[in-house]
Amino acid sequence: MPAPAVIILAAGKGERFLASGGNTHKLDALLHGKPVLTHVLDAVQAAGLAWHLVRPDGGTRGMGDSIALGVQATRDAGGWLILPADLPLIQPTTLRRVADALREDTVVIPHYQQRQGHPVGFGRKYFAALAALSGDVGAKTIVQQARSCGATLDLTSDDVGIVQDVDRVGDIHFIEKLRKIQAL
Template identity: 70%
Template sequence: MSAPTVIVLAAGRGARFLASGGATHKLNALVTGKPVLSHVLDAVAAAGLAWHLVQPDGGTGGMGESISLGVQATPDASGWLILPGDLPLIQPDTLRCVAAALRDDRIVVPHYQQRQGHPPGFGRAWFSALASLTGDVGARAIVQEARGRGAVVDLATEDIGVVQDVDTLADLSVVTAIRERARV
């Protein structure tokens, strides 16, 4: 199977970040001198996978709609990795591992220390289910249904970036500290 497309979700309002005292949208907040979203896009580029950014000017009706827009914009993809734009620690190797584990009728879910994370990967067979998502409900129900049918592969990783997102100023501080330690 050819490599899937990474759908980078960047359409949310970032309300929790602003409510926590953030002065800018969380995706524009700086981590070691670079915006959160830039770290994510750099990791995707370094992974060597095709990608599509979902960032409409007016936002969307929620995560489900964002996923649907991304999948519909890439109908010829062999599968999709659904990557929120607020995961600046995600590693290119993790993206490649999720992509490599995909099959047409399979969903791959990365984990860090037994915590389910992102990006889940969806094989081609899941196109209709993903393309029909609406509102703020993501793909969790699709994963649960697939798990019941034995179509989910849980992929253990050593990448904290699959679970460490930026939703608040406190999260931004944690991510920044991890990045700064990694640079030493």
């Protein structure tokens, strides 16, 4: 089976970030001297996985469209890890763990301290369902259907990066403090 690909969702408008006082798109906001998106791209590249970035210019009207575009662009992948681009603390080892746990007929859901996080991994079996998503509806229904069939794997993680996203300016400040504490 071919390796899975990471679909990096970067097509959102970042309206909450701007409304909270941000003067740039949240993915361009600097965190320790680098844009938020660069932190995510660095982690994906360090994980050694193929990836596809879905940008705003892709004609998307929401998360469903973004997922569908990314999956269609990587149709030969062995599965997909759906990763929002606003998770700058995500660790390469976490991406590898989700990819390694993925099977053709499973959905892998990482959890940090009982909170569901990202990336959620989808096996090849889910290509048609993911490629058919549209609008602002993500893959939640696909996950629920897989869970009802016993086709999900819950993966416990100690990586806060799977849940700590950037939605507001305060999140940047919180992450900076968190990284200082982790460095101690």
